[in-house]
Amino acid sequence: MSEAPVPASPAQEIWITGIGLVSAAGEGRAAHRAALLATTPAPVDTTSHAPFPLHPAPPLELDRQIPKKGDQRQMEPWQRLGTYAAGLALDDAGARGLVGEMDLLIAAGGGERDLALDESVLAALAGLPAAEAATRLNELLAGGLRPTLFLAQLSNLLAGNISIVHGVTGASRTLMGEEQAGADAVRIAAARLAEGRGRIALVGGAFVAARWDLLLLYHAGGLLRQGGFAPVFSRAEAPGAIPGLLGAFLVLETGESARARGARGLARIAGVACEQARRDARGGSAEAAARAFARLALPKGSQQEPLAVLSGATGIAAPAAAEAAFLAGLGRPVALRAAGSRLGWGAEATFPASLALGALMLAEGLVPPPLEAAEAPLAAAPRDLLVTGFGAWRGEALAHLQAIGETQA
Template structure:
């Protein structure tokens, strides 16, 4: 049996509420800056997307018009990742680059929904009314909600990524599996290079309503993730995070410089029937990652929703030698995108020789004075799904 290929992270594309690109996001993290809106969707708190020049990554206006916001965010971030990896416009590489996207159900057309509900409430709903309105009012790319694989399709059209394509659904767990399966394929020699990631438009009223049904939304006033015990919930964030990962041999052959090594990704699904189930599952995943130094760091996508955040905090309490950072405080909760975002920030931190600043009044997050050589990325879904990734410096 041949030895598993080493896998490098060679491209990172971030477009978030803090800005576009690695420098803008890093500078904001260092300055402890947070972009949050408590009024626009009151009583719900959201992290709105930063303004970008879409033409820079999606040059055709027609392409921009036919996408909804979540697709524009993701396609933009994917372009940044390809630029970062030095493969933008390289038809030979893009033509065989695999793509795994983690995506939600897409955006609804709220104007159509509202019109249907208003007419129905007025008693103007004749037989066949609903079917007629859906057929006449929705665009061809919509059927109740946009198809989740439209993001991958737009990335293929705009950027020319035309190798194999997979789209995973399943909220936070989809982001974990996108990374896990891409890593497994490259490690096994089934693929040389892949684009992975996701995007989220957190400024969607339909999503806010959906998550309110489960009591998951953060309301009224923003607070960091670790300070929400008395006001539990997540603040949805708008972000796109994509990564280019490839085998060491492939990267070296084209002269690519890596940010870090993606060593392992593991996943599980706690039943969550009893208190402590998530804590136990996270410990099991930790034991499967491989050899971990005692002075590393942890970047977690902790949501702020309960009881999962408290159970994750109990897990972190067993690993006090690790400096912790919660992406949900700064970026909001970006669902499918949260895990790729964490991996991207881990690789960026390793490449810059420093963990970004803590942003937490409770004392759980502390400064890390030494450069991190290992960072564990943790993802525990607000409702289901757990995962971890080990990102390491290349020696």
């Protein structure tokens, strides 16, 4: 599957004018500027969900973005996180006055399970014969799951909560499918703006790492690292992702709109392209990314000049190898920085979070120090970035970010 690239023209430049980031590093620009410039990762918790390490949640004053206690109570933790991060992005962009015309695109998971109920069901079924267990299971589920509980699991309730709390009432879409959902949400939002179907959009996702239900599912799929922390390209002895709490939202806006209201853009989205390959086919993932890269039409530049790459690598062996093969096929040196080494893996929120970090690097001229040998030193702050996203399971995505004022010529 391939998707058309985002059209970009001088008349309809797409800017990132606000970022809302929450991670183990903290919340907002200052915390994530510090995370980018640090020589160590964000905090890592190796005990609460051992043997799986994760980047935990920071303390949040929910009242600052979700003032009504009733709203807070009716949301699941990942919905509170997403609604909070969305508010940070709106404030960062100074765009509260535009929420009535703002499109909303969400990359969402499937909701959170009632773990206490799950454990009680499993305990009640232990040791029963198969036929009796099936009957008992139906009885327990009929009495334990209420319609209201089921409705609380609907993924598009994050969009609903953002609309209720922050007043965002433009067109709304919710996408599911881990990393590629986040990439497609950005791609679709940028494409709509570039085509003149709106002037501003709020796009992003949220992921809570400290969930046994998800950790067990991901472990069953062979996706998680066990043991202590290591940067994503240094996990050969124990490959796998280290999940991290992530709430990541971006305000995307046409350059014309941003200039008209005097907003300072953080970065220009020069292109977004997504692909989906059969990873059991040899080279399929790297070839899919190469096709996406060709559609971005990056400036040629010098073949000896390193290309700055903000990698969405997870630490899982297969996608890491595919990304390495893709980058090697570009025929020019690259200067890698891995978002996952700094904040962890956040499924649907991963790609928006990487774009937020990239925009922060370009807007403030940041030069993140290397955390491992695979991250070559940067001679100077980059003026443009290639952001990669190779999904844990499948899905290849690329975005080209430029500093405001840079061109593709």
